[in-house]
Amino acid sequence: MTEIAISANGLVKTFRTRKGPLNAIDNLTLEVGRGETYGLLGPDGAGKTTTTRVILGLLSRTGGQSSILGFDSMRDTYAIRERVGYIAQQFVLPADLTVIENMRFFASVQGISQEAQDARIPELLAFAGLTDFTRRLAGQLSGGMKKKLALACSLIHQPQVVLLDEPTLGVDPVSRREFWSLLGNLRAEKGLTIFVCTPYMDEAERCNQVGLIYKGRLIAHDTPSGIKKMVPGHLLEFKPAKFVPARDLMGGLPGVLEVQTYGAMLHIFVEEAERGRRTIEKTLGSHGLEWSGMRIIEPRMEEAFISLVSRQEAQDHDQ
Amino acid sequence: MLRRILAITQKEFIQTVRDRTTLMIMLSMPLLQLILFAYAIHMDVKHIPMVIADQSMDQASRSYITDMVRSDYFDIISTVQGEADVIHAIDAGTARAGLVIPPNFAAQVDRGSANVLLLVDGSDPFTTQSAYNAANVISQTHAITLALDDLSRSMPAISSQDLSPLTTHINILYNPDLKDLWFLIPGMIAMLLQTQTIALTSLAVVREREAGTIEQILVSPIRPLELMLGKTLPNLLIALINMLTIVVVGTLAFGVPFQGNFPLFLGLALIYVFAGLGLGLLISSVSQNPRQAQQLNMMISLVGLIISGFIFPRYTMPVVLQGIGYIFPLTYFIPIARGIFTKGIGIEFLWGSVAALTIFAVGIIFFAARLFRQRLD
Numbered sequence: 001m002t003e004i005a006i007s008a009n010g011l012v013k014t015f016r017t018r019k020g021p022l023n024a025i026d027n028l029t030l031e032v033g034r035g036e037t038y039g040l041l042g043p044d045g046a047g048k049t050t051t052t053r054v055i056l057g058l059l060s061r062t063g064g065q066s067s068i069l070g071f072d073s074m075r076d077t078y079a080i081r082e083r084v085g086y087i088a089q090q091f092v093l094p095a096d097l098t099v100i101e102n103m104r105f106f107a108s109v110q111g112i113s114q115e116a117q118d119a120r121i122p123e124l125l126a127f128a129g130l131t132d133f134t135r136r137l138a139g140q141l142s143g144g145m146k147k148k149l150a151l152a153c154s155l156i157h158q159p160q161v162v163l164l165d166e167p168t169l170g171v172d173p174v175s176r177r178e179f180w181s182l183l184g185n186l187r188a189e190k191g192l193t194i195f196v197c198t199p200y201m202d203e204a205e206r207c208n209q210v211g212l213i214y215k216g217r218l219i220a221h222d223t224p225s226g227i228k229k230m231v232p233g234h235l236l237e238f239k240p241a242k243f244v245p246a247r248d249l250m251g252g253l254p255g256v257l258e259v260q261t262y263g264a265m266l267h268i269f270v271e272e273a274e275r276g277r278r279t280i281e282k283t284l285g286s287h288g289l290e291w292s293g294m295r296i297i298e299p300r301m302e303e304a305f306i307s308l309v310s311r312q313e314a315q316d317h318d319q
Numbered sequence: 320m321l322r323r324i325l326a327i328t329q330k331e332f333i334q335t336v337r338d339r340t341t342l343m344i345m346l347s348m349p350l351l352q353l354i355l356f357a358y359a360i361h362m363d364v365k366h367i368p369m370v371i372a373d374q375s376m377d378q379a380s381r382s383y384i385t386d387m388v389r390s391d392y393f394d395i396i397s398t399v400q401g402e403a404d405v406i407h408a409i410d411a412g413t414a415r416a417g418l419v420i421p422p423n424f425a426a427q428v429d430r431g432s433a434n435v436l437l438l439v440d441g442s443d444p445f446t447t448q449s450a451y452n453a454a455n456v457i458s459q460t461h462a463i464t465l466a467l468d469d470l471s472r473s474m475p476a477i478s479s480q481d482l483s484p485l486t487t488h489i490n491i492l493y494n495p496d497l498k499d500l501w502f503l504i505p506g507m508i509a510m511l512l513q514t515q516t517i518a519l520t521s522l523a524v525v526r527e528r529e530a531g532t533i534e535q536i537l538v539s540p541i542r543p544l545e546l547m548l549g550k551t552l553p554n555l556l557i558a559l560i561n562m563l564t565i566v567v568v569g570t571l572a573f574g575v576p577f578q579g580n581f582p583l584f585l586g587l588a589l590i591y592v593f594a595g596l597g598l599g600l601l602i603s604s605v606s607q608n609p610r611q612a613q614q615l616n617m618m619i620s621l622v623g624l625i626i627s628g629f630i631f632p633r634y635t636m637p638v639v640l641q642g643i644g645y646i647f648p649l650t651y652f653i654p655i656a657r658g659i660f661t662k663g664i665g666i667e668f669l670w671g672s673v674a675a676l677t678i679f680a681v682g683i684i685f686f687a688a689r690l691f692r693q694r695l696d
């Protein structure tokens with residue numbers, strides 16, 4: 001049991017809205033082992049923030065169970081708060097305090113002694129690359145630095161688990177990579193359990209476990225490569241000259257499992273790569289449609305995700 | 320626990336000081352209000368616009384009118400014919416009071432049975448009261464002066480100098496203006512402190528909710544009571560500074576003497592201020608957004624003003640209203656403030672109010688912490 005850092009079992013969260021009840025989390029079950037980096041992957045509105053907040057006890061739950069380090073989210077809130085770090089999706093540190101004042105505030109409310117603060121804060125500031133900005137108001141930091149400050153503050157009490165809600169939202173690509181390498185260091189050096197919500201498929205590749213959340217439900221969970229293997233068949237990519245007629249032709253072809261659009265490209269899942277390719281080229285040719293860049297590619301998280309979502313939709317439709 | 324409270328206090332303190340404009344407003348508002356209110360009341364009492372129907376037009380009536388004007392209580396804005404015109408002027412709002420001096424005023428005065436008719440606009444009780452009191456005093460003074468003149472004329476042996484102290488004596492005792500301020504300033508200090516303390520904290524929690532910063536506070540191990548206490552302390556300082564300035568200005572600028580024990584007053588004011596901050600926190604805890612908090616704050620300040628005994632005596636109110644009065648710290652503090660400030664009484668007469676206020680102050684903080692929503696939904 002102690003190997004489980006975060007668990008949710010049949011978790012349900014229903015919001016009462018003006019348009020009636022809304023199931024933001026629908027019977028969600030997940031488990032995160034200690035030391036794992038777990039990515040909760042899903043589009044906007046899928047329920048990532050709500051899941052994180054319920055697990056942290058920031059929102060009440062409508063049904064089911066959830067706990068962190070064996071502490072129940074609702075009953076043992078203070079035990080959780082002393083052991084867990086959290087970065088909210090939005091920047092929610094006091095904007096009118098400086099970097100150092102923020103650090104000291106969160107250190108003090110975590111009960112960290114002055115001496116320990118004097119040792120730990122410079123270390124964390126250096127780690128987050130904020131050493132030169134200690135006197136700057138938090139509200140005046142760049143997006144990336146804000147996230148790094150939030151990370152530094154959330155680590156001040158040396159938590160065993162951190163939950164990060166879209167930690168790279170509003171952050172430029174370079175800072176995003178920096179942020180992830182910070183997380184990598186944390187996992188390697190401290191064995192920290194990291195639970196991270198993200199809508200970015202590429203970030204999911206950096207996790208060792210991924211849960212796909214869609215409309216409040218966990219529709220798949222596995223390692224990144226495991227997820228990618230869930231997609232049936234092989235993937236062909238090409239760029240049709242005339243997009244709509246080409247796309248409409250693909251669906252009915254023998255051996256074609258699924259059609260996805262990817263910008264101006266078409267992604268076709270086929271049972272067998274070479275045979276599929278020949279069928280497609282023949283069909284396009286016989287209809288006088290031109291194409292370019294036909295190739296076989298490895299399905300990425302993105303294709304896998306779309307495939308799994310559309311399968312889920314189809315299943316829901318059948319019921 | 321103490322470390323967390325101090326951490327919050329320090330954070331609030333930094334944030335308060337960093338927001339210069341708001342801080343300046345907070346520090347100057349009560350003083351400004353005190354001056355405005357006291358001055359407004361002062362002005363209202365004096366310079367009441369008056370029309371006069373002098374149907375006598377003789378030496379006696381003119382001397383009486385001169386006394387009226389000299390008092391500064393009345394400004395004669397016009398002279399009219401009779402009672403009907405006076406009523407018309409008051410109806411039209413051009414005058415607040417009117418004086419009708421009947422024909423043969425001088426003869427009546429000589430007979431010792433002069434009657435004048437004073438008409439006052441009753442729709443404004445403050446003016447009514449002042450006009451009534453002032454006219455009464457002026458008339459009596461005038462009558463006494465006449466009597467004295469009479470006396471000195473019929474008995475040349477006694478100079479009117481010997482008799483004049485009597486006039487002065489009556490003047491001080493019945494000076495309605497002086498009494499009003501003496502009575503009003505302690506209550507006003509109490510009222511301004513309540514308004515300010517509620518205003519100081521009523522946004523404290525709801526603002527964090529609005530900014531989203533409550534989320535980070537909620538995931539830290541801060542307990543609700545610690546949050547409440549931490550947010551109270553810096554505001555306590557601001558409220559105390561204000562208390563001192565308005566007490567000093569109230570006593571010096573308006574010449575209202577402080578009769579009682581100042582340290583005692585200060586100590587009790589501390590409890591009172593604490594209670595007001597607690598009430599503000601309660602508002603902040605239950606409000607969903609700053610607008611709601613502001614409205615609740617307004618409502619409480621207004622209702623408190625009316626039923627706490629600041630303006631109207633509580634014993635004249637229905638029992639239900641008297642009961643509701645107990646939710647305002649002002650209700651407990653008014654007798655304390657007036658008692659110490661004006662009457663100079665010691666704590667031995669105030670135990671009841673002090674005990675009630677202390678229980679209120681402690682209770683309200685716990686209540687605010689209890690009602691603080693520890694989740695985001």
Ligand SMILES: Nc1ncnc2c1ncn2[C@@H]1O[C@H](COP(=O)(O)OP(=O)(O)O)[C@@H](O)[C@H]1O
Pocket residue numbers: 015016017022024042043044045046047048049050051696
């Ligand atoms: N406080 C709330 N009240 C009502 N509905 C909410 C609330 N918070 C979130 N929702 C709804 O719940 C769903 C999931 O939202 P959220 O958890 O924020 O998704 P994500 O973080 O994946 O973008 C959305 O449909 C959102 O509109």
Ligand SMILES: [Mg+2]
Pocket residue numbers: 045048049050089165166
């Ligand atoms: Mg979200």
